Amino acid sequence: MLEVTNVRDGEVIPHRLCLLRVVGTEPEATCAAIHNQNDNNRNGALWKIHQRGFNALVPLVEGKNDLRIICGTQEASIQVVYKPLDIPRFIRLVYITCINDDKFQGPKDMECSPNSAVRKIQTGALVLQTFVAETLAAEGLDRRTFRFELDTEGNPIVHVIQLPLTIREAHKFTEERLWETAALHILSSHLADKNCKYVAFFGGTRFSNPDKVPLKNETDIMALTKGHVSLGGGGLALVSTGALYTWALDVDDVMDAMWNTSPVDTSTLMDFSGGRGTWGACYGTHLGSVLHELAHTLDLGHTPHGIMARGFEDLHVFFTTTKLTSDYLPQSPHHSSVMRQSMSSSLIKESVTFTTDFVRKIPLDNINMTVEPPKEPLASSGVYSPPILTRRYPSKTHSSNSESGSPITIEDSLSSSQTQRNTCNRTLLNAPSPNLTNSVLNNNKLQENDGSKCRAFWARSSAVLLAFHKWLNIVTDGDPPELKGSVVCSTAGIRIVELRDLHTMAFHHWEFVTRPPPPVLHLPWAQVPHWPSDTHIEVVAEDSQGNLLKGCFMPRPL
Structure with a gap:
């Protein structure tokens, strides 16, 4: 019997590209069709079946979409x-x-014009928008996502x-200087x-x-x-286009590309595949890295696991498999138990968080950029040992009951960002990256997408921070x-308090999602099982209106 496991009948979706996870196909079936009976401009699309299920990305029209799913003699x-x-x-x-x-790098027989880049970025953006909504819904935090500016056809504007x-x-510039140049150019244009x-x-990335x-390793x-x-950080995420050649031009091509x-x-x-050596892995890794850097602009840091780690x-595994199992899982109680399998870490250049907030100041032509003290890794509630669970996406959403320096001017930012970069590289991963050849051998099954392992999800505290973030909700400023001693206060009610070490790796959090959020919270230090060795910690707090306390350091409680 065909069953959609991640979307309820009649559910309202805030994004145009709908992911359907369908299970229960006939054992001998090899493909299925889905037709949107409210879209007169498109024919039904075919989707290949894997392990008696399949995933489909269906473009929606505004309003009602009656989707008819056909697989052999079965219909839903x-x-x-x-x-x-x-x-x-x-x-x-923005494409730069x-x-x-003005071209990006790709195979000789591929069109690499700005028009092609724009189409690929548009499609990738829709996929990321869907991913955020799906993963937050799976955490019991409702189907929320960020908004792009759209053209008359409903496509993101690039x-x-x-x-x-x-x-x-441009090739002589460091990453940090290229970031600053792009930021200043954007802010001095009509795009500000x-x-x-x-x-x-x-677009100038060249391999x-x-x-x-x-090639033996990522170096x-x-x-x-x-x-x-x-x-990524502050207001800008700047990424390269080394693997843009693997991205899908249209939404109908996304699954095949992955x-x-x-x-x-x-x-x-350029092999941007995380050591797996395939076009599909390049697409997933590159697109996932864009989300990683975008999340930094939304105030997230690195985490011990999930999207904000490696x-x-x-990301391609998330979209191509119907049964997702992970080594690290949220604390939400609505996940089924299943045997957990380990996954060797794969290769990719370690992302750097350049947490820069740039703002316009009067006069408008005097553009300043300030670099805050380092902010990068984040975490889920405590560095805990997660239970053996599967990341299953229920047909109904549930709510979690768990609770768990001076600014630097732009002239000084290069030396500051280099210091921060070194810090990031030391703290993002505890273990060194494996040899490239070994990584490929260890990930052969992953290339086949056997559906048993996937690391593409949010650490719990990242998910909660996103769920109440101003860029995902209609809220007022x-x-x-405020932090007063060991007390956090907010008239709007506190939704999450997160503790980060001086490398901004979060090591514990408390959340208030399902019940009225408290306006005052006396931080229960005794509940924190493990403390970092740092003399100071950072307290990050977010209230119901998405107002965020960050950059607040205090001595570590004894």
Whole structure:
């Protein structure tokens, strides 16, 4: 019997691309069809079956969508209502070119024009919007996501701007300087808007391996890549386009692109696959890294596991498998038990959090950028040993009962960001990255998407912070929560308090999701099982209106 496991009949969805996880297909069935009977512009699409189930990404029309699912002699239907988001704050997408080169790198037979880049970014953005909504709903936090500015056809708008640099000049820049240049250029243009955060793609990334040198590890890959950048924080996430060639042009091609097991030709193309060597893994890893950096602009830091660690590498696994199992799971009590399998860590250049808040100041042509003290890793409630659970997506959503320095001017930011980068690299992963060859061997099953392992999810505290964030809700601005001694106060009610060490790795949190949030919380220090060795800790708090207390350091309680 066909069953949709992640969406309820009649459910209202705030994103245009709907993910359906369907199980219960006939044993001999190889494909299924889904037709949106309310969309006269599209025919039904075919989806291949894997392990008696399949996933489908169905574009929706505004209003009611009556979806008819057909698999052999079986048939099912589900109605989904698409209601576009009406949040005042939004995410603005930008494709950045150089004055003498506007193309991204790809195979010789591929169109790599700005128009092609825009289409790929549009499609990828819709996929990320869906991912956020799906994962928050799975945590019992409702189907919430961020908003993009849309064109008349409902596609995300991608602005194309040109830096006043040649591609050779841009390749001489450090990641931090390229980030700053892009930030200043955006803020001095018509794209400046206090209600948006930016995700920018630098089209000048270039990989070159003319001697066909064997690549043993990620260091070898990066040594042959110029213009690679992966920095996010404040108002801007800037990422490179080294693997944009693997991205789908249209939503109908997303699943095929993620399933693509074609090997990457490392003599001409950058392998951004997390050590797995396939186009599909490149797509998942690259798209996941964009979400990772975007999340930094939404005040999230790194976590011991999940998207804000190295879990972003498995984004393609999340979309191509119907049964997801993870080594790390949320504290929410609504997940079924199943045997857990371990996954070896895979390879990718360690992301750097460049937590820079840039603002306009009067006069408008005097643009300043300030760099706050380092903020990067985050965590879920306590560094706990999670139970053996599966990440199953219930047909109904549930609620969790668990509770768990001076600014620097832009002139000084390069030296500051380099210090922060070194800190990030020491703290993001406890174990060194494995050899590239070993990583590929260890992940052979992953390339087949056997459905047993996936690290693409939010650590619990990341999910709660997102669920009440201003960029995902209609809220009014207010004063942030206050910390007075060991007491956190907010008239809007406290939703989450998170403790981070001086490397901004969160090691404990308390949440108030299902009941009225307290306006005053005396922090119960005795409940914290493990303390970092740092002399000071950071207290991060968010209230019901998304007002955020951050950058507040205090001596570690004895």
